[in-house]
Amino acid sequence: MIHTAPRQPYQLIPTSLRFPPISSLYRNRKGAEASRRTRQANNMALGDAWKQISWFYYQYLLVTALYMLEPWERTVFNSLLISVAAMAVYTGFVFMPQHIMAILHYFEVIQ
Structure with a gap:
């Protein structure tokens, strides 16, 4: 073949x-x-x-x-997917530094 x-x-x-x-x-x-x-x-x-x-x-x-899917259904799905991904990225940038600092303080890497 x-x-x-x-x-x-x-x-x-x-x-x-x-x-x-x-x-x-x-x-x-x-x-x-x-x-x-x-x-x-x-x-x-x-x-x-x-x-x-x-x-x-x-x-x-x-x-x-x-x-x-029909084009309008595809658009709705893609819009939801992009909005969820954008919220996840935003949350990561806003809250991850605080969590990382808390972890570093807990393990006494920084004082």
């Missing part, structure tokens, strides 16, 4: 990310070629980053089984 990489069900690269053709503002052909190559490289890097983010989001949907 031949193992192949899974295919993405859709491509999420919008056509608006493509750069317009080289305008007539470039007088020097070598400069225009270098500029075109630079823009193509930037476009490819941006497209690759977008593909990678789309792939991670797709994996997140599959692992959490959110792909079966």
Whole structure:
């Protein structure tokens, strides 16, 4: 059995990310070629980053089984998840220093 990489069900690269053709503002052909190559490289890097983010989001949907939910249900779930994570991070930053200091005083690491 031949193992192949899974295919993405859709491509999420919008056509608006493509750069317009080289305008007539470039007088020097070598400069225009270098500029075109630079823009193509930037476009490819941006497209690759977008593909990678789309792939991670797709994996997140599959692992959490959110792909079966309707868009509004997915939005509610993601909002709740983000708010719980934000509250946990906030609580950690506010209260953890007090708990760490209490532990250090208890074990007499600091006086």
